[in-house]
Amino acid sequence: MTKEDVSEPVEGDVVLGCRSRLSSHHRPVIHQVASAPMPSDCEFSFFDPSEPKCREVLLDPRTTIPELFAILRQWVPQVQKNICVIGNEILKRGCGVNDRDGLTDMSLLHYCCKAGAPGIGDAETAASFARQLLALGADPNLRSRWTNMRALHYAAYFDVPQLIQVVLQASQPGEVDATCSDFDFGTALHIAASNLCISAVKCLLELGANPAFRVSDYTVSSNIFDYSLSTM
Template structure:
């Protein structure tokens, strides 16, 4: 319910300027204001509201500017607005707004907005902490939640990594409030939220205020379990990997010894020398390497780092596609030109010579170390109908082999094998040769009594490949194969005939 849903002032006999109140669960005396757009000066050069601009100040301090409009201003995520949370918030309160009243669009209170405004790089932490204390002194309820995100003030402070506001909130909270859960984060606590978002300051502050590091969310995860794994992060996120390592170790150290945390322990290779690790991979410093089959460079470093656990490789790239000059967090691991340095887990690098060898292998064998040209294929559809959808609907197990003199049938109970073969028809040219060979073995095992026929069919097919299409014996003309029949193509792929006729891309009559 919004403010428009409240009783008509004329009926109640109160003046229009009097603020009506609507009872909301969790608050004794608060209302939700209707949604409005942020007011802007008629000749404003900015696309956002700037409280430091004279024209914007005229609107801000104008008594006719409504609470809904002021809430709309607070929703603008720009430094000019967020660093003036106290000025805008005070104007909202001056207009008779209760500290627990809500914005109709976000369902957030002034305290919620204040916790957001302390975010580093956007707001002003000192201003936000001071204004939050004033709101709490005025009766702001720290336990109120936004009904859209289910987050309370502590959750917002943890999410935006504002330890100063965490201290302000928990100073006025009960001990159990520090572990209040949030449904939007699998019913995890503020500590889960901070750990998942790599908010180092928030994690430290929450632990100092008694947050439970062994608390498990609905998925059975402790805060340490939800910390992103540094190894899974993109190569350019070395700084984030350092934060992940620090946060996870911090949380593991805080867990009581009686708690089983065997699954959360970090693998540690710090006692293994970089030389030994490289030797096991057949690499040495100075070798040409490929990173994840994408970037090529020279191996300049291998060893432990301060930004993540385990062994890391430092590579000087040939092209300026890196993220640093060989240093991370003011620690110089090797030297190279700016944007030519990059770090990667040892599992993601391979020798450049091996990369070239793999590139010469048939394109039908995929290799994770080979970089293929990135082509947008989202608009491309297969020219061969795999027949999978029709296979599910068609209960008839018959399958005609294209070019065969006899209509060979799929034995009853073998439709599963036919399905697996049919799925191969929609695969790309990079389908593994090994998988095709295995698939052929299954096909032949299931059809031992047809082995000789398949061999003769294969030989006949090879013989006909050198014949002009028009001179071939055509099973379509003789009625052996019709549109809709399931067929085997070149003894490898099964599918359903959808087209037969002449084409522009090849002479003769073709089928698809």
């Protein structure tokens, strides 16, 4: 496996304004940055889809794709456990399955791989939505330009083995050892081990990750990696 090229802007990418409407078959675009919409008399600082007034905002067709991406950026259980509901509202408004959030450069699949994080999201819900996205043509190899992470790397970082399995099922053989320049060209296994994500480490090894993969510039202590393997 060679070091991957850091992602460069794709020729033809378009930045869309807040009121744009597109078909599901357009060239992938980057959506402009917006703030999360909140009811005017809301008493809390985060978006809660189960709260009636927030639900009304979520289902309002005037709520834009960039605003919905802003909701997904909120790292609270109320949002992350509703990845399927919020994600489908984004798709309903014409967002392409490989479109990206202008602030994070993340696709819906990237967000999905975060949304299964233990203690924050729901892994089974996130995995179900990931399968839906992949069936619609989501690219499992798409990288965020800011972190250069693929969906697999996000799933490993956030310790979500269910998402690791779903993503790798849609990937080519050998992609389990795809490297990430933002982690000194370590693989998903390096990322999981360095964060002591034991469930992700086990899953990656079972799915063929190479435990002997070495990167000379990798800065995470090998003792951490050894510890993760020894606890299985």
